[in-house]
Amino acid sequence: MKSLLDQEFTDGNIVIAKTEDLLNWARLSSLWQLGFGLACCAIEMMATSASHYDFDRFGVIPRPSPRQADIIIISGTVTLKMATRIKRLFEQMPEPKYIISMGSCSNCGGPYWQHGYHVLKGIDRVIPVDVYVPGCPPRPEALLEGLLKLQEKVRNESLVKKTL
Amino acid sequence: MALKTEEMVLNMGPQHPSTHGVLRLEVELDGELIINVKPHIGYLHRCFEKHCEAMTYPQVIPYTDRLDYLSSMYNNFGYVVTMERFLGIQVPERVEYIRVIMGELQRIASHLIALGTYGLDIGAYTPFLYCFRDRETILSLFEMTCGARLLYNYMWVGGLSHDLHPDFVPKCREFLKVFKPNITELNNLLSYNKIFVERTANIGILPAETAINYGITGPMLRGSGVKWDLRKNDPYSIYDRFDFEIPVGTGAQGTLGDCWDRYFVRVREMEESVKIVEQALDQLPEGDINAAIPKRIKPPVGSIYGRVENPKGELGYFIMSDGSTNPFRVKLRGPSFVNMTVFGELCKGHLIADVIAILGSVDIVLGEVDR
Amino acid sequence: MKTREEIFNILKQEFPQDVLEFQNIPTEPIITVNPLAIHRVCLFLRETAGLEFDTLMCLSGVDDANGEKTNDPDGSVTIKGGTLSVYYHLHSMKLDHKVTLRVSTPREDPEAESVESIWKCADWHEREAYDMIGIIFLHHPDLRRILMPYDWDAGYPLRKDYKNPEFYQGMKVPY
Numbered sequence: 001m002k003s004l005l006d007q008e009f010t011d012g013n014i015v016i017a018k019t020e021d022l023l024n025w026a027r028l029s030s031l032w033q034l035g036f037g038l039a040c041c042a043i044e045m046m047a048t049s050a051s052h053y054d055f056d057r058f059g060v061i062p063r064p065s066p067r068q069a070d071i072i073i074i075s076g077t078v079t080l081k082m083a084t085r086i087k088r089l090f091e092q093m094p095e096p097k098y099i100i101s102m103g104s105c106s107n108c109g110g111p112y113w114q115h116g117y118h119v120l121k122g123i124d125r126v127i128p129v130d131v132y133v134p135g136c137p138p139r140p141e142a143l144l145e146g147l148l149k150l151q152e153k154v155r156n157e158s159l160v161k162k163t164l
Numbered sequence: 165m166a167l168k169t170e171e172m173v174l175n176m177g178p179q180h181p182s183t184h185g186v187l188r189l190e191v192e193l194d195g196e197l198i199i200n201v202k203p204h205i206g207y208l209h210r211c212f213e214k215h216c217e218a219m220t221y222p223q224v225i226p227y228t229d230r231l232d233y234l235s236s237m238y239n240n241f242g243y244v245v246t247m248e249r250f251l252g253i254q255v256p257e258r259v260e261y262i263r264v265i266m267g268e269l270q271r272i273a274s275h276l277i278a279l280g281t282y283g284l285d286i287g288a289y290t291p292f293l294y295c296f297r298d299r300e301t302i303l304s305l306f307e308m309t310c311g312a313r314l315l316y317n318y319m320w321v322g323g324l325s326h327d328l329h330p331d332f333v334p335k336c337r338e339f340l341k342v343f344k345p346n347i348t349e350l351n352n353l354l355s356y357n358k359i360f361v362e363r364t365a366n367i368g369i370l371p372a373e374t375a376i377n378y379g380i381t382g383p384m385l386r387g388s389g390v391k392w393d394l395r396k397n398d399p400y401s402i403y404d405r406f407d408f409e410i411p412v413g414t415g416a417q418g419t420l421g422d423c424w425d426r427y428f429v430r431v432r433e434m435e436e437s438v439k440i441v442e443q444a445l446d447q448l449p450e451g452d453i454n455a456a457i458p459k460r461i462k463p464p465v466g467s468i469y470g471r472v473e474n475p476k477g478e479l480g481y482f483i484m485s486d487g488s489t490n491p492f493r494v495k496l497r498g499p500s501f502v503n504m505t506v507f508g509e510l511c512k513g514h515l516i517a518d519v520i521a522i523l524g525s526v527d528i529v530l531g532e533v534d535r
Numbered sequence: 536m537k538t539r540e541e542i543f544n545i546l547k548q549e550f551p552q553d554v555l556e557f558q559n560i561p562t563e564p565i566i567t568v569n570p571l572a573i574h575r576v577c578l579f580l581r582e583t584a585g586l587e588f589d590t591l592m593c594l595s596g597v598d599d600a601n602g603e604k605t606n607d608p609d610g611s612v613t614i615k616g617g618t619l620s621v622y623y624h625l626h627s628m629k630l631d632h633k634v635t636l637r638v639s640t641p642r643e644d645p646e647a648e649s650v651e652s653i654w655k656c657a658d659w660h661e662r663e664a665y666d667m668i669g670i671i672f673l674h675h676p677d678l679r680r681i682l683m684p685y686d687w688d689a690g691y692p693l694r695k696d697y698k699n700p701e702f703y704q705g706m707k708v709p710y
Contacts, residue, residue: 037185039185039230040314046281046296052300113710205682206680206681250562467562480592482622495593
């Protein structure tokens with residue numbers, strides 16, 4: 001369903017919107033990302049924010065501090081040694097916060113699921129995930145698609161009641 | 165009354181925008197001055213060696229991709245060259261040429277990331293975008309050949325997974341033509357930039373003797389003025405057929421073996437790689453892309469140590485066989501792992517901001533440091 | 536430039552007690568050395584004119600798995616006895632020759648001398664061999680785990696009879 005914000009008003013100057021829609025629109029258009037890469041997928045994440053794919057046009061700007069970030073992209077294999085640190089980073093981020101799990105490794109352990117004695121088999125064992133992006137590694141287009149899915153989720157959120 | 169002072173321990177990473185992944189540095193400081201740096205690694209330890217023991221010999225190749233994910237082609241290259249020496253297989257000429265072309269393109273791509281992110285680390289954003297622009301062209305060449313952008317699984321024991329696409333050769337030539345002036349552009353933009361030179365010259369000086377004792381290889385060793393490149397000094401594949409130079413550091417902007425030298429060796433290596441690819445494209449023969457190899461690869465009982473010149477340095481595979489289809493033990497000697505050992509030594513006596521400049525010039529990839 | 540056999544002969548003459556045997560395997564000939572003498576042998580290899588091994592290319596710990604194997608009811612294996620080995624690949628940049636050394640230590644008491652003071656790059660390699668295989672390098676300045684977490688107490692993962700723990704800090708380890 002189209003929100004009021006998407007409707008066109010011919011006499012300009014007037015925008016009618018629900019507060020919720022307006023807030024959600026503002027939030028989804030500036031999802032600042034925690035600048036944080038783990039493994040191979042981080043390179044594709046870098047490629048996504050570089051010249052050809054330009055993550056910035058969706059309002060995704062890498063921030064070095066978790067306290068300024070809205071989303072965290074888990075880009076790569078999460079090891080047991082790293083998992084506790086990721087949990088800490090996630091806890092430091094202010095609400096509302098979102099997580100994109102990028103690549104097979106952070107979804108479920110990827111190629112390391114069977115013999116990886118030091119690999120966490122899926123980041124969702126430690127922190128809750130909003131969007132899973134499959135691939136090893138996912139193409140930049142796939143990550144963009146994942147972000148668009150997340151934006152859709154944010155668009156439908158309510159301030160009053162928690163939607164899932 | 166004297167002011168009370170004390171040393172401070174600063175923790176950098178594992179989440180830090182300039183540590184190139186998940187590296188933790190424990191920096192002991194006296195004011196801004198570094199007394200000691202202790203790197204803590206292992207945050208990306210993905211159990212490569214355990215996986216090798218559970219896989220058959222060809223199945224190891226996809227895991228080698230994921231070691232140094234910036235130079236996957238070259239990791240494949242190192243593994244298959246070692247395996248072919250172990251098995252005594254001769255591969256067709258065309259395969260050798262294609263491997264060299266892919267390997268050198270990968271070297272350019274890897275150096276582009278190293279240089280681009282180095283600029284980014286110390287405050288220059290534009291070179292990063294320019295480097296990624298050229299890298300994307302290389303990636304599309306790889307994608308055209310084997311269908312993947314980053315992790316290729318392209319070189320197999322005794323051959324390749326796919327032959328070249330008919331458009332590959334013209335597209336590759338076109339890229340080289342466009343890329344050559346771009347190196348000059350990068351030089352004007354970054355290499356001789358006053359701010360960049362101030363940040364990197366005379367910083368993190370690595371004398372040749374120390375480098376050799378620490379087992380440093382690759383652009384880092386050459387940055388210290390040692391003319392050592394396995395492509396010339398211990399030739400594998402068909403590198404002895406090409407005409408290229410080994411660039412070494414000269415101390416042009418400061419002292420021999422400083423960060424700028426290591427940086428500039430990489431820039432000049434890209435020029436040499438362009439030369440190699442051009443020659444290989446000219447000589448590229450027609451033919452088969454797979455040697456006749458047994459269906460089940462079983463090397464003789466024994467061990468072998470094979471090494472190649474990866475974009476980061478000497479990549480060694482120590483493979484032990486007990487005569488079965490799975491390796492008994494594979495040990496990887498990663499260039500980043502060994503190059504990282506000298507890091508604490510390089511940082512001593514510098515300022516805290518120089519840690520990033522030095523780390524960028526070492527050019528590590530954590531996937532290979534931790535395996 | 537010297538062949539591996541010539542290097543063995545020089546070593547055998549210098550260290551008749553500690554240089555044990557020469558295995559002429561076609562892919563890679565190996566010289567076996569007493570684990571408690573490896574430091575002396577390596578120092579000799581680096582310092583002697585005509586040998587001058589200035590770099591350590593690679594140092595690998597290996598579980599030989601040649602002890603007595605018993606199958607446990609849960610499908611895993613326990614190994615008793617046998618040896619753990621360390622392989623040293625040395626190279627001389629000046630003279631361009633290579634050599635491979637091996638030391639074998641008993642599995643129950645795996646101790647070898649450290650070569651960290653000869654080649655600095657052995658520092659992390661030895662820490663890794665300790666971390667993965669559990670070989671203790673005597674006189675190493677800082678022998679800690681390197682890749683696994685410091686509080687990992689489930690053993691040495693690259694041993695052939697390694698059993699993964701069910702949980703680590705509340706996180707489930709197996710799939």
